[in-house]
Every structure is written in C-alpha cells, then in structure tokens.
Amino acid sequence: MIKIDNVSKKYQTIPVLKNVNATISQGGVTAIIGPNGAGKSTLLSIISRLLLADEGQVKIQNMDVVNTPSDKLATYLSVLRQENRFTSRLTVFELVGFGRYPYSKGRLNQDDLAHIHRALEFLNLTEYKDRFLDELSGGQRQRAYVAMVLCQDTDYVLLDEPLNNLDMKHAVAMMKQLRRAADELGKTIVIVIHDINFASVYSDYILAMKDGQLVYQGSPKKIMNSAILEEIFDTPVKIENIHNQNIAIYY
Amino acid sequence: MRVNQKRHISSRKTVLLLLAIATFCVIFFMTFNLKGNISYILTHRVWIALTMILVAFSAATSTLLFQTVTNNRILTPSIMGFESLFVLIQTVVIFFIDAQGIPYIGIVGKFIFESLLLILFSLFLYRGLFTKLKQNLHLVLLIGIILGTLFRSFSNLLQRLMTPTEFAVLQSRIFATFTRAEPVLIVFSLVIATAIGLFLWRMRFRFDVLALGRDNAINLGIDYQKSVTIILLLVSVLVSISTALVGPFTFLGLLIANLAYSISGSSQHRFLLPTAFLLGVIFLVGGQMFLEHVLNMVGALSIVIEFIGGSLFIFLILKKVPM
C-alpha cells in the first residue's frame, strides 16, 4: 500500500502540489490523470523519492520513502521517468540487466539472468537483446525501459507516461503488457497517463488531479463521468458506452 | 547472451592489447639509449615513468568519474577549472606561508594541506553547478572555463606580487613537465592512487548505474547525493596528485576518456577505467619519447595534447552533444 499523507511541493514560489492525500492499494493498475501542470509527474517523483516534498510524507509498505535506505527501497519500488537519455551506448540486455542492480550490485548470477530473460520475454524483446538502444525504434526502446523496471522485480512499478512516443498499436500493446504484469505477476502498477480512455479501459483505479490537488478518485466507472471530466479538463466531454467500456468523446 | 559475451571478450582484449603496448612503451622508455652512469639514469627514468603513470591514472579516472556523474562526455575536471584552482591554492599557500616556511611542514604536509583545501573549495563551488547541469550544459561549461581563467589570472597576479625569488618557485608551472616531481611526493601519491584505485574497482558496477543518470540511479537504489560528494572528493584528490606532480594538463583527460569510449566497445567501467588509464600511459610515455628523441623537444607534450584536445573539444561540441 502506498500512503500519501498531506504532501505539498513548491517550485520556487509556485505551488505545484497542495496537501495531497491518497492511498494506493496493493495490486492492480492505478492511473493518475489530469491536465498539463496538474502536478501528476511531481507527485510520481515524490512517491518514488526522486524529488523531496516540502511537506508531508509518503509511505510504501509502511516505509517512509525519504528515510528508508535507497537501496532497500529499490527492491520494493521502481520508477521510470518520461525522459531517458543515456550518454553511454548500452544494449537492451545491458539496460535490462541494470534492473538487477539492487540485488546483485552488478555481478549477475544465474537468478538474475533468469529474471532478465523473463523480462525480455515478457516484453517481446528477446530477439533485440543485443541491439544498442540507439538502434531501436521509439516503441522498442520504450519497451526496453519498461523491461528494465519490470526486471527490478518490485511490488510497485511507477511509470510516467509510458505511452509517450508510441503509436496506436504499440500503445495498446504496452497497456496490455502492464495489465498482464498486474494480473499475472501481481504487481502494483501506477501510471501517469494523458489519454483518459486508456485509463478507463485498462486501469482499476483513477486518481484525478487538477492545480496540484487531488480532486477525484475512484473506479474508472465513477470517474468516467462527463460532469467530472469537464470539471477536471475544462473542456466539453461526452461519455459513450461502447462494447461495455466507458469512452470519452472530446474532439 | 552469446553476442554479449563476445563483446565483453573484445573489450577485454582491447584492455590486454593496450596493456601490452603500454608495457612496451615503458620498457622502451627505460632502456632506450642507456649509457653512461646506468644506475643513475635508470633511477631518474623510473621516477619519470612513475610520474607519467600516476598522471595518466589521475587524468583517466578523474575524468571518467566526473563524466559519469555529470552524465556528459565533454565536461572534465580540468576544463571546469579544478587544476587552475589547485594552482591558485598552491600560490596562495606560498604567498601566505612563504617559501621559507615550507620545509617546516614538508612537501607531503604541504600537499595534504593543499589537497584538503581543494576538496573543500571544490565541494563548495562545484556541487551547486551539478544540479544546474541539466538545464543548461553550455552555461555550466562556460562558467567553469571562466572560473578556470579567473583562478589562473589570480594566481598569476599573486605570483607577480611576490618577490622575484618566490616568483621563481612557481614560474616553471606554465607547462607540465615530468622531471621536477619530488620522489617523496611520487611515493606518497602512489600510495594514495593505489588506495583510490582499489576503492574504485570495488565500486565499478555502481558507476555503471550512475552513468544512467540521476533518476535511474536513484530508482536502482543508489544514494545519489552521497555518490556525487564521494566522486567530487576523489576527483579533487586525483587532480591534486596530477597537478602537484607535473602542473596543469588541461585536455589530457578529455582526450583519453573519449578515446576510451570509442575504442572500448563497452560502457562498463570495469573496461573503461583500465582502457582510459592505459591509453593515458601510452600517450604520455610514447608521446614524450617521440617528442624527446625525434623532435628533440622535451617540454612540449602538454602543448601537443592541448592542441589535439582543444580540437577534439570543438569537434565534440559541434557534433556529438545532444542539446
């Protein structure tokens, strides 16, 4: 369980998060939605200790993320940011192998290799494992990054806009893979996502943010409501039920 | 898995090949044209060779670590002004303690004192710059270079303010030369460098993770702030060693680090560190021999490296750095 307790954050003088309280229960996919500048990525960074909150506290499995040793936390929680640019040329295998660093500190053992191969397999990357990252397409590279955090084998996996740079086909495939990771591997997946229809179809729980505050939370059924979405996004939204899925029409 | 193994084997082969060339260079340097008072000449050459090996080690490791933690292949400690800062500290120490006082604390004592000052100032000055790096690399680079110029001008001013006898103490510091280091200091530096080397070897996998950038390193459980501090500390000590032994050597690190990236075929520090180090030895010993015996120019090595390194810098900044 992730417990977010009264978290606030300012950049210089501009508040980006104001007293956010939330609980993300174990298992399933939780989506964080909201307009640009709502504080979604900041919240994700604070949960994953990449950023320090000005006030408040985040606890994962009852461990305070600030005070718990970073290497211990790395075996409970993994995070993937939007931008990943490396100066070193790494192969897919090497990158995914870094997911095992919290366990083996760089000396890969048989168990680690098994994890790496499983993660590669899971994201259909086995055939590309010896390619360099800069030789891959955007979709393949994004999958390699996700494979790395999955290989880290943590209960909690936090992803900041994992669908960035992905086309329709790859976006759907990525969401299905994340869904599978939650269902088959029992992970707790938290994603920041822009496309609310993806959130509606693939997530179990939605946190909706606006202006640095958590304004709504609940099941996709509850959040996928035109009044709520119009309030969050300041734009007309209609909800249609298509094939038993709530789809927002806002074009 | 197989291809990966193959690449590792080739990176290892590169290291072994370089080791062979470096050993050959050193042996050749020691034995070339050996006549006259052989034991005297040999001792003399051993000190020079040790100095060069130490400088190669310092330049290679300090640059690689610095570039790993800044996630950038253009920044080096020397370009950011570390060496000039050390020269300034040396000058200030002489300025206030004066040349007569130095025998009291001894050469090693003076060195330790100056290194500690460098650690102190570099942590104070450069830690802030690291966090700004992401926003504007060019600004950080320019600030570093101008800081270096400022330190140099300031030591120049202080040197001129001293009486002419004291000025002579530092006057020869304009070009790096390998022949003036004190044996005591060489031995002391050797001990420290070995200790640092062992420590770095233990940390080699951690550096691979740091090279992934701050966020990924934290995600994988690394205490980033602490790592930055440790690396800045080590870099300061290494820069102190090299500058105290031979004087400023601005572009050596940039040169060997970037060469190591391109010929090693690996981005793992267990290959990069020895590759860059051995390249440094080959450059220094081989280059020194070439200049000394072919062109008959003893002190020109640092200038040649400045020329090549400066050109490489322009090339890198035009071609390689992502904006």
Place this chain on the structure above:
Amino acid sequence: MSKTVYFIAGIVVLFAMAALSLFIGAGHVTLADLWSDSNMRQIFFVSRVPRTVALLLAGSAMSVAGLIMQLLTQNRFVEPSLVGTTQSASLGLLVMMVLAPGASVMMKMVVASLFAMAGTMLFMFISRKIIFKSALMVPLIGIMLGAVISAICTFFAMYFDLLQSLGGWESGDFSGILQGRYELLWLVGAITLLACWSADRFTVVGLGRDFSVNVGLNYNQVMLTGLVVIALIGGIVVVVVGVLPFLGLIVPNIVSLLFGDNVRKTIPWICLFGSGLVLLCDIIGRVIRYPFEIPVSVILGVVGAVIFLVLLSKKRHAS
C-alpha cells in the same frame, strides 16, 4: 540632456585619471619641477605621455573591436582575445620572427593583422553554423579555438626558442611603451573613429542578415568591413602592447546594460569606459607593488573574469 552631462563628467574623470597616469611610476615626476629638471622632462615626454596616450587609444580601440565582433556574430559573449583573433595575430608575428626577422614593424603589423583576419574568419565560419543552436556555444567554441591556436603558437615558439617573445605578446603591458614605439596606435585610433562613423551599419548588421537585406544594406560588405576593422585593431594592439583580455567583452556589455544597444549613441561611452578601465588597471598595476610594475593584462584578467561571471549569472536569471 542629463546623459550629455554624465558624459562630460565621464570625460573629466578620464582626464583626471590620465593626469594621474602622467605622474605615477618608478621615476619621480612632479609638475613643479617638470620645467626646471631636464631629466624629469625626458621621462615625462619619452615615457609617460606616450604611455598614457597608448592606454587611451588601445583601451577604446579594443572595446570597439569587441563591440563590432559582438554585432557581427550577434552574440554578446565574444571579443577578439576570447575567440582566436589575438592568438592568430601572435601566430602571424611568430611566423614573421622565424621567416623574416629583419622585417619592418609595419610589415610585421600587416602580417599579424592578416593572420588575425584569417583566425577571426575561421571563428565566424564555425560560429555561423551554430548561431541558432545555442548562444553560449559560440563563445565556448571561440575559447577553444583560441586555445588551439595558442597551442600551435607555443609549440613553434618552443621549437624556435622564441617563448620569451611570445610571452611578451600574450601579456598586455604598457611599461615598455616609449616614444617611437607606440605611434602605430594612432592608426588604431583612426580606425576606431572610422568604425564610430559607420556605427549605424553595424547596428543593422547586428540585427541579422535578413533584417539587413530587408533594409537594403550590403550585408556581406559590412561584414567584411567589420572583420577588417577587428583584425587591424587586434593585430596592431598585439604588436604594440600585447593581449588585453576580456576588455572587448565587458565594456560593451556594461554599456549595453546601462544605455541600451543603439550603437551610434553608445559608442562614445564604449570608448570612454574602455580607455578608463585600461587606464585604471594600469595605474593599479603601477602602484600595487611599487616600485615593480604588474602588467595591465594580469589585472584585467582578474577583473574581467569576475565581471564576465557576473554577466553570465545575470543571463541565467534572465532565462
């Protein structure tokens, strides 16, 4: 109106400093004894007057050269001694020392200026390619180009055993200025006046090629004129006094912060500040370690680097 008053006040201060410069130094000179003591008169007219005139001329000329370079490259952070111009001039001098040591000063100056021109054009050629990428990349490349050219100089100076001469050109020093050794600087003064006269054209060029073509200016011709002016000033000043680091960078920047960028209005200020700063640094250099002299370039190196860093941090806050 008030600006005119300030300017006149500035001139008065400059004259006061110039007067001070006339009476400061290792040799004792006082106004009272000047007419009675022929020895003193000798020092005064052979050394002090030429030195002070040289300070005024070189200071304003290098500042104007810096300004023109900034306009041509459309970049605030460049100046001749920072981008390879003066280093190239040194290289030219070195070539003359090796190939034709007996050549006249005039000849050396022409060659140094030609080299300065080639070096500046090389810099402009490289910086042209990156002008839109990042404003700070331009000075970075200039600094490195300067370092590379300087390394070439040092290498050959070492090879031909001319390090001492090179050291002389690389540090700007007015202590060797005597009657008969500075007169070339009057030429620099004339060129500076010429540049002031065509100030408007440089303002327009500073707004970019498209803008210049749009208002009907012959862009390439003005660029070339600017290059020639920079090269001549840089070349001659190196020959006569040596490098004056940062001067051409900090003076135009400070004036721009105070009075904006209309070159026709600001160029008198730039001359005034430039002369004043060099004069001040030279006076400091003469008194700080009396009776020894510290070259003006050493003082300028410290002062200039500090001001440059302040300017850079201002830029950071702005962006």
